[in-house]
Structures are given as structure tokens and as C-alpha cells.
Amino acid sequence: MRGPHGRAPPLTVVKGALTGEDALGRRASGPDRTRPAASDFEWSILMARAQDGDSDAYRRLLEEVTPYIRSLAASRHRDPSDVEDAVQDILLTIHVIRQTYDPTRPFRPWLVTIANRRLVDRLRRQGRLRSRETALTSDHETFQAGQANLHQEVSYRHELRAALDNLPPGQREAIRLLKLKEMSLKEAATATGRSVTALKGATHRALKNLRKMLSHRSEVQ
Amino acid sequence: MITTPDLIDALAANLAPVRRLRPPATRAACWLLLAALVLALLAVSQGIRPDLAQRSRDPTFILGTAGALLTGVLAAVAAFMVSLPDRSRLCMLLPCPALVLWLSTIGYQCLTNWVSLEPNGIRFGETARCFATLVLTSLPLSLAMLMMLRYAAPLRPTAATLTGSLAVAAITATALSLFHDLDATVMILMWNLGTAALFVGLGGAFGGKMFSWAAPRSMTRGA
Numbered sequence: 001m002r003g004p005h006g007r008a009p010p011l012t013v014v015k016g017a018l019t020g021e022d023a024l025g026r027r028a029s030g031p032d033r034t035r036p037a038a039s040d041f042e043w044s045i046l047m048a049r050a051q052d053g054d055s056d057a058y059r060r061l062l063e064e065v066t067p068y069i070r071s072l073a074a075s076r077h078r079d080p081s082d083v084e085d086a087v088q089d090i091l092l093t094i095h096v097i098r099q100t101y102d103p104t105r106p107f108r109p110w111l112v113t114i115a116n117r118r119l120v121d122r123l124r125r126q127g128r129l130r131s132r133e134t135a136l137t138s139d140h141e142t143f144q145a146g147q148a149n150l151h152q153e154v155s156y157r158h159e160l161r162a163a164l165d166n167l168p169p170g171q172r173e174a175i176r177l178l179k180l181k182e183m184s185l186k187e188a189a190t191a192t193g194r195s196v197t198a199l200k201g202a203t204h205r206a207l208k209n210l211r212k213m214l215s216h217r218s219e220v221q
Numbered sequence: 222m223i224t225t226p227d228l229i230d231a232l233a234a235n236l237a238p239v240r241r242l243r244p245p246a247t248r249a250a251c252w253l254l255l256a257a258l259v260l261a262l263l264a265v266s267q268g269i270r271p272d273l274a275q276r277s278r279d280p281t282f283i284l285g286t287a288g289a290l291l292t293g294v295l296a297a298v299a300a301f302m303v304s305l306p307d308r309s310r311l312c313m314l315l316p317c318p319a320l321v322l323w324l325s326t327i328g329y330q331c332l333t334n335w336v337s338l339e340p341n342g343i344r345f346g347e348t349a350r351c352f353a354t355l356v357l358t359s360l361p362l363s364l365a366m367l368m369m370l371r372y373a374a375p376l377r378p379t380a381a382t383l384t385g386s387l388a389v390a391a392i393t394a395t396a397l398s399l400f401h402d403l404d405a406t407v408m409i410l411m412w413n414l415g416t417a418a419l420f421v422g423l424g425g426a427f428g429g430k431m432f433s434w435a436a437p438r439s440m441t442r443g444a
Contacts, residue, residue: 053238062229088228095232097372099239100305110307117306117376 039064040108048103062091065111072115076123090118163213171206174199245301245308248369252297255365256392259358260399267354267400281326286398288323292316293391300366300384304373313380316387323391358396362389 043061050058066087073086093114101110164172177188178199185196192199223231242248277283295316302312366385373381 050236051239051241053236055233055236058236059229059233062232063226066225066229084225085222087225088223091225091228091232093375097306097375100242100372102241102244102305102307105307113306114376121375 040106043111044103044107047098047101047107051098051101051103062094065094066091069111069115072112073119076119082122082126086119086122089122090115093118159214160210163210166213167206167209171202171209174202175206175210178203242305242372245305246298248301249294249298252301252362252365252369252388253294256293256297256358256362259361260392260396263354263357263396263400270400273399282398285323285326286395288319288326289391289394289398291319292323293388293395295319296384296388296391297366300370300381300388303377303384304370304381306376310377310380313384316384316391320387320391323394354396354400355393359389359393362392 043065046057046061046064050061069087069090070083073083073090077083077086094111097114101107164175167175173192174188177183177191178185183191185199188194188199189196194202243251299312299315302308302315303310363386366389370381370385
């Protein structure tokens with residue numbers, strides 16, 4: 001049982017421990033097969049062999065602990081794909097830190113601590129992600145094709161036109177020339193015969209009125 | 222996504238023999254040997270403080286230094302214990318009694334020194350040397366601790382970092398009290414408390430990230 005580095009602690013292998021037989025040579029079956037004490041000792045030996053590079057023992061150990069890990073994961077996750085992800089995460093962690101296992105100590109507490117730490121870490125990470133995400137509702141839906149969003153644009157246009165009609169004539173004209181027809185201040189002044197300052201003032205007041213009217217409407221809606 | 226049986230096959234196929242970690246007490250002893258080596262080298266290069274013989278008759282000084290040293294030793298043992306999956310997390314409490322002793326003497330010195338503080342108490346030259354001792358002691362010890370504790374990355378990064386940092390801080394404080402006669406000023410107290418707070422605080426804040434840097438390669442790939 002000594003590893004390639006000659007540092008493996010001495011291990012006593014009980015007869016039949018690796019074949020699932022008890023001390024009297026009877027093969028364990030049914031629920032007895034998974035008795036904690038027996039499987040713990042067996043897993044301990046398998047892990048010690050795996051540390052020495054025995055890949056068959058390692059494969060058997062991982063296959064045997066997987067249902068146990070899955071039951072631990074299932075108690076914390078509901079989604080089956082989450083459970084399987086968690087199981088694989090725990091198996092990878094076991095693989096990476098397998099040198100921290102001391103074969104003179106029980107295997108199960110080592111395994112359970114690793115499993116619990118990884119499960120708690122996963123749950124925390126999921127919690128953080130979910131706290132930053134917002135569920136998509138029909139209000140958030142927009143479509144790339146312009147026509148699909150047309151009814152909303154049309155209603156905005158109607159609203160804006162109605163608001164413009166409610167403005168005093170001077171202000172309405174200023175908005176029409178400067179904003180809708182995109183004339184410069186000078187051109188608009190020539191067209192209307194009003195001074196640049198007067199047009200500027202009228203535009204400012206018109207925008208203020210429009211903002212007030214439209215915000216009032218959106219509040220009503 | 223790879224299925225679990227495939228993953229098991231892949232892991233078993235690429236299995237390489239590993240060296241088992243030595244018991245935590247042995248690993249702590251190795252780290253403390255390194256600390257002793259660093260302190261010895263510093264003693265050779267910087268020299269012990271001139272009034273050490275005189276100070277060693279002061280019970281407060283002895284209590285404080287012994288407390289710091291004991292905290293360092295116990296915190297190192299605790300760090301290596303807590304980094305293993307099958308040891309209780311309560312191992313973290315191991316250095317607490319020594320820590321209380323160390324911190325209580327600091328508090329006492331602080332009171333007495335507060336009264337006798339003089340305007341020219343803090344000299345820049347001594348402060349710079351003090352800082353050099355601080356960095357020379359804590360940097361190699363921190364790096365060694367980080368590499369030795371890297372297997373704690375997927376398990377208890379915060380607990381391992383806290384105890385590890387406390388060990389480094391306590392050893393650093395011991396070095397400062399042996400090599401510098403600054404305790405007539407408040408500077409040593411600032412370092413004593415400041416280094417501990419700095420290491421524990423930084424360790425707590427960046428513990429996870431530091432370990433993810435030092436963690437085994439396949440861990441970061443697998444996670």
C-alpha cells in the first residue's frame with residue numbers, strides 16, 4: 001500500500017473490504033451494502049489507493065460516492081440540471097484537492113465538508129446573479145421590425161399633435177418652423193417678421209408647455 | 222455538457238499519483254522554521270535593538286512579545302488545520318487566548334506611552350527601517366503561507382486567510398519588537414495594531430481572489 005513517494009501511512013485492509021464482503025465472507029446486499037461505517041472504511045481505502053495512482057480504485061470510488069453526493073445536492077437544489085452541475089463541481093473539487101485527504105481519518109466527513117462548501121458557494125453565486133436579473137415581461141418586448149412597434153409610434157404622434165394644437169399661436173408657429181421644419185433662427189425670423197429674441201423666447205415657453213402637457217398625460221395614463 | 226459518468230471516466234483516466242499533505246502541525250512547524258530563518262537573517266543584517274537586555278526585564282515587554290509570538294505559532298497551526306476539509310472550523314479559535322494577551326499589553330503600553338509622548342519621539346530614519354523590517358518579514362512569510370494554503374481555495378478561503386494573516390502579523394510584530402526601539406513612541410503601537418488590522422482586513426477582502434490566483438490550475442479551469 002505504499003505509494004511511489006514512500007510516504008503513505010500504513011493501512012490495514014480488512015479481508016473482503018474491497019469486495020463488499022464482511023469479516024465472515026458473506027457478501028453484503030441491499031441496504032446493508034451502504035451502511036455508513038462499512039462504506040466509509042471502504043471509501044477511505046479506495047481514496048488511499050487513488051492517491052497512489054490506482055485509477056480503477058478511483059473510478060470505483062467516484063462512482064460509489066456520486067449517488068450520495070447527488071442526494072446531498074438534491075436537498076439544496078430543485079432544478080435537476082443544477083443538481084447535476086453541482087455533482088460535477090464537487091467531483092472536480094475532490095479531484096483537485098485529493099491530496100488533502102488523510103487515510104488515517106474517516107472519509108465521509110471530508111467528503112461532506114467539500115460537498116457542503118461547494119453547494120453553499122454555488123447557491124451564493126446563484127443568489128447574487130438572480131438579485132441582479134429582472135424577469136422579462138411583455139412590457140419589455142420590442143421587435144426589430146419597425147412595423148411591429150408602429151401602433152405605439154402612431155399614438156405618440158397623435159398625442160404630440162394634440163399638444164401642439166393646444167399651444168398659443170405664437171408658440172405653435174415657433175415650434176413648427178424651428179423644430180418641425182428645422183429652419184434656422186434667422187430664416188424663421190425672416191419668414192415670420194419677428195425678432196430672433198422673440199422666437200427664442202417663444203420656443204422656450206412652447207417646449208416648457210409641451211413638457212408640462214405631455215408629462216401630465218403620461219401621469220394620467 | 223459532459224455527463225457525470227463521462228466526467229468520472231475522464232478524471233480516472235488522467236489520474237496521477239499525489240503526495241499526501243503532511244499533518245497540519247508539521248506544516249505549521251515548517252512555516253515557523255521559515256519565519257525563524259527570516260528573523261535570524263534580519264538579526265544578522267539589522268542587528269538586535271540595543272536596549273533589548275534592559276527591556277527584557279520589563280514584564281509588559283516580555284508579556285507582549287511572548288503573546289505576539291504565541292499568537293503567531295497558534296495562528297499558523299490554526300490556519301493549516303482550518304485549510305483541511307475534515308477539521309472543524311472551530312480551530313480558528315485556537316490563537317484567541319494568546320491574541321487577547323498580546324492585545325492587552327498593547328493597550329497598556331498605549332496608555333503609558335500616551336503620557337510620556339515627546340515632540341521628537343518619532344524619527345524618520347527609524348520609521349523607514351521599521352517599515353523595511355515589516356516588509357522583509359511579512360512578504361516572504363505571506364507568500365509562503367499563500368502557497369501552502371492554496372488547497373483551501375475551494376473550501377474556506379476566508380477562514381484560512383484570516384488565521385494565516387494573523388500568523389504573519391503576529392510574527393511581524395515580534396520582529397519589530399525585537400529589532401526596533403521605537404516603543405518609546407506610538408509608532409510601534411501603530412505598526413502592531415496597524416499591521417494586524419491591515420493583514421486581517423486585506424486578507425478578508427481579497428482572500429478569495431488571492432487564492433484563485435494561487436489555486437491549482439485545474440481548479441480554475443473546472444470551476
